[in-house]
Amino acid sequence: MLPAIPDRALAELGRSEGSPETLALLARDQDARRLLLLRAVLDAAQAADPAVCSAAEKSRLRDDWALLAEADRAVPSGLRTPETPDRPEPSFARARLLYPLTGPWALSCLRGLDPVERPPTRENARELRRALAHFSGLAAVAAARAGIPFTAELTGHDGVLHLPSLGTLRTATAGDVPVRATCTQGRVTLRQPDAADVIVFPERGLGAWSGALAWTPAHALPGLVPEADPLPLDDLDPYRTARGDPRHRALSAPTTLDDPERKRWLQAWSGTAAALRSGGAHRVAEALALLRCLVPLEMPPDAEDDGDGGCSATRRDAFGALLCSTPPSPVAFAGTLVHELQHAKLAALSDLTTLHQAGPDARYFAPWRPDPRPFDGLLQGAYAHLGLADFFQRRALTADPAHRESAWAQHARYRAQVGAALPALVGATHLTARGRRFVDAMAAAYEDMGAHPAPRGHTARAQAYLKATRTLWTRRQTPSVPRPNG
Template sequence: MPADYSAGPPSPLPAPHRGPPPATPPESRHHRLSAACFGELAHGGGGAAAIAELRAGQRSRLMLLLRALTQLASTHPQVPGPLPAPREAWRLLIRAERRSPSSVARLLLHPQAGAWLSRCLRRLRGVAEEAADEVPLWLETGYLHTVAASAALLAGIDFRIAVGVRDGGVMLPALGFADLPGHDSPVAEIVADHAAGRAVRAGSHTVPLPSDLTRDAEGWHPLRRLHGRHPDHPCSPYLDDLDPYRDFLRPAAPARLSAPELRRWQDHFDSAWALVARQSNVDPAGVAGCLVSVVPVRYPARAEPFSASSPEACGCVLLNPPTDSATLAASLIHEAQHIKLSALLDLVPLMHGGMEENHYAPWRADPRPLRGLLHGVYAFLGVTAFWQAHRQVVADERVRAVSDFEFALRRAQTSRGLRTLQAHAELTALGDRFVRGIEGRLAAWLIEPVPEGPLRAAEDLNLDHRLLYRLHHLRPDPERTEQWAKAWRLGRPAPDVLPATVLRACRTAASARPALIRLRLRDPEDFALLRKNPEEHPFDGTVAPLRADLDWAAGDTAAALRGYHDRLTERPDDLPAWSGLALTLPAGPAKEALLDCPEVVLAVHRALSGPVGGGPDPVALARWIGTRR
């Protein structure tokens, strides 16, 4: 690594001045990455020192975004509304930094502030946002005033500033929510005075702020934390259920978790963090450094547990309520990998372009650009690392079977995505070095033996995923497809040349098979009860299983084949049933056709079907296509 990749310190906020802030800082310092940090990251790792380098770069990036926002807002006709001019908030931030630079850094690096910055900048530049009209632009821009107030409170300085009222109160980022019930004014005031104390005031209503802002008080709801207790590697991210920008996918009103919900989150997180902290493949200190806030959400999870992170909200992880500790631990590592790579890409270019093409991603139902593929490969390298180490130390036979399965599944997905990157991505010199680091880390795991049962289940699900992707997104040429349909009608042999296909991304139908395999491995008795009486037995998957899916997951291939065949007779456009048919057919031309070109079999079947259904027998048609020369 060249010497000029050593890291430099972040610049301070510039001194106040009259008028809007200048477009560029008076002193520009470039961030460079140390060779040691890059090497750690390239192998999927990254300890506390590496994360500190990445966060230093994020601080400067966010400072520049904040300056750009202040400049744009200072000249926008809809801003400041009833609030003081944005430069007043900027001046308060400067005062706070002079007293306590760490306080301003904490606010700049707070993930919700980053999510707000990016969203608000888009609105100021005229880029429409979902539900943008619900929040006036002056109020959205006024989040800057609450950022400044939070920094000033942390710095311990006296101040007074007007802020916007939203969702019935005032959110102080990284601190908590002041509840103002019944207050109908759009503006409140935050006051801090060493003699008179600190408070949020709105008309005749006052919420005194406690001396310890982490404690509940009358009208004050602090941000709470999750605690991963470990003597050497503790982790305590916020559990954010308050901030309007906590869900970076869309703004949300406060939704305070109940005491029992909080306990469940805490218990799962503590258990999951114990698994992360004992990892031999992943540096727990680096993961802890990535996790600033965890946001509870409830999004449909389809085939995989839902989790998400965003480059705009560095350090924030959205999570559905956890179901088990190991899955939560893997999700935390998965999102930490995304967070590291996003911060790295802000400092070091790893590929040219990468947003223009769409490719198959073995972990996603939809096509992905190459940059998305790089993110997925890096994230699942971390997940593979977790399961590889976890399966070595678990004593319970069922837990080990699940771990073996997840390890086999994730290493194969990572390897497939990596091969696509190597074949198609235009990598920079550093990008090539980075990808080769991933390849080197993965190589030994690819030849590690896995018991036959979990290995076969992983291979079947990866094949199922690939088939479903092709059935959903590949479209054969309609003219050539019609020629094939005509040949079938006339009783002729299948043409020799397959129709050309194009990629046309569309909505996808989820399959219950991944959830059923996990249930069968984790709890065979519960799976047996579900198979015996699926109508009455609860199933936590998002898709109700077909009888054929249950038979397939149980290993009864003959029954599953009959079930999928009957399903397609009733519903010929059920794509998961087509994939199930391919999985359960015995070896022969029909199976070969469905594995080799499932989208062609589907397209020809559709061309031969009438407006109210019907069509040829799917197995007979697949066999006919499979006998082509």
């Protein structure tokens, strides 16, 4: 792992900011952890009992890794091309391994290879076989993008073969379908039994073109700023949501976008950079440094009527991914990015250093949730809302009159929520020394916002909302006493 995070970076992050050097440190540490995780998958597979991972599956994994290594050597990391002399092209193999959704796949493999966590039942063996086969598609894509001729035996599942960053092939039959992939002269031929060949042409960056109706290309949004790379809008990857994760039980299901919905994403995204910049130029910089893909979710049923709601999340096992329902506007999208990237920064920081030693007991009041929260949940929520309070205050101070009042209202609400959570954080006895410096920086940022207070009416309404929320929360936590009969 990388060296301990410096105090300067702790102070930056605690204030909900982060210099390019600090954000790069977080990203490099997460990338290093991903590579170690992948190494762990390979080692666990090779050491697994044949009843868990067969000799044929182990051989296939070794072949896939060899193909990835060849692709890495063909286009080494840091190679400069005539088209990008000032911005090195990354290795195609590394880009696939470090793609956010490779993390959930790797953890799925590790769980499947652990006979204690997943006993070798027929269903578990089937899930593991499918997970390990996904690695073959990942290796094939890396080799195809590196221009390496190859032939690989792939497997489609439930009528779909997914090739990360290229697209998906709807197979001619359901179930597990063998597909032979052959790459020559910049095109990939996909051959399956009793079906016509499908030829796809990988495009530079993301996606692949094909005239076949069975092929669905991967999609991307334009770069956040003109010089940035396109951002994957991934509605195809089979590992794009956290199944059964209680932390994300409120999320809606993943969705595959149609053309009108994809246009709505593009409309919101096209104004997001300007909306982010209105809340501080550093918000654009952190999105460029940390955001690697977007995963569309269905719109929650209770948000469909007003078009103003939605849901979003980040995943600790998928650093760089943001899961989100269709954003209603660029400003709402910008707010979602600020909120979720705060979570991503704090999660990455918590991997680098221990901030507290609190237990999992849920007993803290958090005004953004109806249920008691554990200390870590309180810290995460307060940090996300601190970022939003900062974003909307900066926006209120610079916005035109038509949008100023809305920004002040949101700033006042978020700052009041942070203020309600800070006493428990600042007074905690289980903070480490670094955790104390981090929370102190949060408190300082909160206090500094008082130099430019929201108009009195917005502050009063925010405090009234907070008081009502606390009263309702207290009632929910107080056991009801049955009245005697008569």
